[in-house]
Structure formats: C-alpha cells, structure tokens
Amino acid sequence: MAGSASQRHPLFAPLVILGGLIFGFGLAYSHMARPEVVLDFLQFEDFGLVFVMFGGAAVTGVTYFLAPRLLGRAVLSGDDFERRLKPFDRNVLVGGAIFGVGWGLSGICPGAAYASVGIGNVTILWAIAGMFIGAYAQGVFRSRSPSDEAAPTSAD
Amino acid sequence: MRSTSRPLRSHPTRFPTGSVGTPSAGCSSADAGTAVIYLGTGISAGASTFLESTLSYVSGQSRFQRYVASRDWRLLFTGSIVLGAAVYAVTIQGGAWTTDVHPWRLLVGGIFVGVGTRVGKGCTSGHGVCGVGSASKTSIVGVVTFLLVAIVTAQLVAAAGVTP
Numbered sequence: 125m126a127g128s129a130s131q132r133h134p135l136f137a138p139l140v141i142l143g144g145l146i147f148g149f150g151l152a153y154s155h156m157a158r159p160e161v162v163l164d165f166l167q168f169e170d171f172g173l174v175f176v177m178f179g180g181a182a183v184t185g186v187t188y189f190l191a192p193r194l195l196g197r198a199v200l201s202g203d204d205f206e207r208r209l210k211p212f213d214r215n216v217l218v219g220g221a222i223f224g225v226g227w228g229l230s231g232i233c234p235g236a237a238y239a240s241v242g243i244g245n246v247t248i249l250w251a252i253a254g255m256f257i258g259a260y261a262q263g264v265f266r267s268r269s270p271s272d273e274a275a276p277t278s279a280d
Numbered sequence: 281m282r283s284t285s286r287p288l289r290s291h292p293t294r295f296p297t298g299s300v301g302t303p304s305a306g307c308s309s310a311d312a313g314t315a316v317i318y319l320g321t322g323i324s325a326g327a328s329t330f331l332e333s334t335l336s337y338v339s340g341q342s343r344f345q346r347y348v349a350s351r352d353w354r355l356l357f358t359g360s361i362v363l364g365a366a367v368y369a370v371t372i373q374g375g376a377w378t379t380d381v382h383p384w385r386l387l388v389g390g391i392f393v394g395v396g397t398r399v400g401k402g403c404t405s406g407h408g409v410c411g412v413g414s415a416s417k418t419s420i421v422g423v424v425t426f427l428l429v430a431i432v433t434a435q436l437v438a439a440a441g442v443t444p
Contacts, residue, residue, distance in 0.1 A: 137353065143360070145360045149364040184410055216418055218399060223426045228433025233403050233404040234328040245379050247378050258331075263332060
C-alpha cells in the first residue's frame with residue numbers, strides 16, 4: 125500500500141494539506157460545493173459541471189499518464205505510480221446506483237460536502253451525518269460477511 | 281529510470297484553465313489537488329474513504345480496520361479541503377453561504393451516498409476523477425451508473441414538485 129505509516133517522508137503531511145487546500149478551494153470555486161448547482165446540473169438546467177467532470181478527468185488523465193513517464197516514482201514516497209484500478213463486480217453497479225439516488229436527492233457528494241462546510245454551509249452537516257450513518261451501516265453489514273471483498277482498497 | 285537533472289515539467293494544472301469559464305477553472309484546481317498528492321506519493325486520494333477511515337477511530341467493526349493505516353492523513357486531507365473552501369469563502373465569496381435544500385433531502389440523500397460510495401468502491405472523486413483519469417473500466421461503468429441514476433432521481437424529485 126502506498127505511503128505506509130512507518131516510513132513517510134517529512135513532507136508527506138504538508139503535501140496532503142496542500143493537496144486538500146487546492147482540492148477544497150477548487151470545489152468551492154467551481155460551485156460543486158453548492159447542492160443547488162449540482163441539482164440544476166442533474167436537471168439539465170446548468171451544464172457547467174459537465175466541464176468540471178470531464179475537465180477533471182482530463183487533468184488527472186494527463187497526470188496519471190505523464191507522471192510515471194516523467195518522474196518514474198512518486199517524488200516523496202518513492203512508491204510506484206499506479207493507475208487507480210479496481211476490480212469490477214456487481215457491487216460497482218449496486219453501489220453506484222445507490223450513490224446515484226443519494227446524489228440526485230441531495231445534490232451533494234462526499235468531497236463537495238466537506239468543501240461545503242468550508243464555505244459556511246452549516247446545513248450540509250445533515251448530509252455529512254447521513255453519509256456517516258450510511259457508511260457505518262454498510263460497514264456493520266459487511267463486517268458480518270468478510271468474504272465480500274478480500275483486498276483492502278488504497279484510496280477512494 | 282530517474283535522472284538527476286530533470287527538465288522542467290509541464291504542469292497538469294494549466295491544462296484547461298479559463299477555456300470554458302469558471303467551473304472548469306475551479307475543477308482543474310480541484311483536480312490539481314489530487315494531482316499534487318499523486319505526484320508526491322502515488323496515492324489516489326478520494327474523498328469517500330474518509331467516512332470509513334474516520335469511523336475506525338470509534339468503531340471496532342472489522343470492515344473499518346483496513347483503513348487504520350491511512351485514517352490520519354485522510355483526516356488531514358479532509359480538514360484541508362474544508363480549509364481550502366473556507367479560503368474561497370473569505371477571499372471571493374465574501375462570507376458564509378448556506379443551502380436552501382431541505383435538511384431531509386440532505387440527510388436521507390447522505391445516507392444513500394454513504395452506503396453507495398462505499399459499496400460501489402468510489403465516489404465522484406475516486407471513480408469520477410482518479411478512476412476515469414486512470415482509464416479504469418470499472419470506474420467508467422461506476423460513473424455512468426451513478427450519473428444516470430442521479431439524473432433520473434433529480435428529475436423525478438423535481439417533477440414531484442420538491443424545490444429546492
């Protein structure tokens with residue numbers, strides 16, 4: 125697993141902070157942290173987020189493509205660059221559909237919800253509370269059937 | 281292969297900035313955050329794992345234990361997301377902004393998001409940004425699934441007369 129706790133570079137934490145700051149600022153700036161804007165997008169009344177999503181994938185696509193070729197290994201950790209690949213199974217469809225219902229109902233997704241707190245949207249704490257309840261519920265359920273998924277996921 | 285004298289690299293953050301207006305400029309900035317962490321660590325930092333990794337602080341459920349090793353930096357990452365958005369609020373937005381979307385929609389929707397993102401192996405950032413950026417077929421299928429279902433759900437809710 126990338127970046128194991130025992131041997132982290134001293135700049136690991138500052139880098140995570142920097143990445144988070146940029147991420148949060150971008151989500152606020154793009155208005156994805158506002159549920160109304162996301163709901164307008166899903167109702168085809170505002171297509172700005174099309175550019176957010178596809179532009180975003182393009183940015184990371186370039187990064188994921190160029191980083192291994194130009195840098196070889198991660199600058200701080202020395203870990204290999206790996207694409208984010210997850211095994212496909214029924215859970216991707218079932219979970220994706222459940223997430224879609226939640227996203228379409230609330231207009232908020234996890235990263236945008238955290239950013240929404242930052243722009244002063246205290247009401248969004250309802251959504252974050254819901255996310256923790258949901259994540260806990262599925263965790264309890266899946267803890268009882270550990271055969272569900274063997275390999276730990278490095279990131280989502 | 282690493283060389284000691286590397287040429288200046290073109291930085292991915294400059295890619296689509298300004299070409300299609302504010303949202304994309306903000307997006308390239310958001311994804312630059314992911315890119316910064318990836319370049320430094322090789323980690324694909326998504327947002328929804330934070331839910332389970334943080335639960336591992338308070339819950340002994342075996343499902344959450346796999347995130348113990350990453351929970352500290354994920355907490356730091358999420359705190360920094362909040363802070364980064366707060367910088368926007370102070371510098372550009374000019375104060376706090378609150379949503380008019382009903383709390384019940386946020387709470388119930390949030391529960392679905394919490395279950396779905398974790399069962400479905402990723403959210404808008406994990407699948408939508410990192411996964412699609414990796415040209416992962418799993419992520420592309422995931423994104424198409426949650427995007428279509430979200431569109432249908434939002435349209436149905438709007439058609440039912442619920443606003444906002």
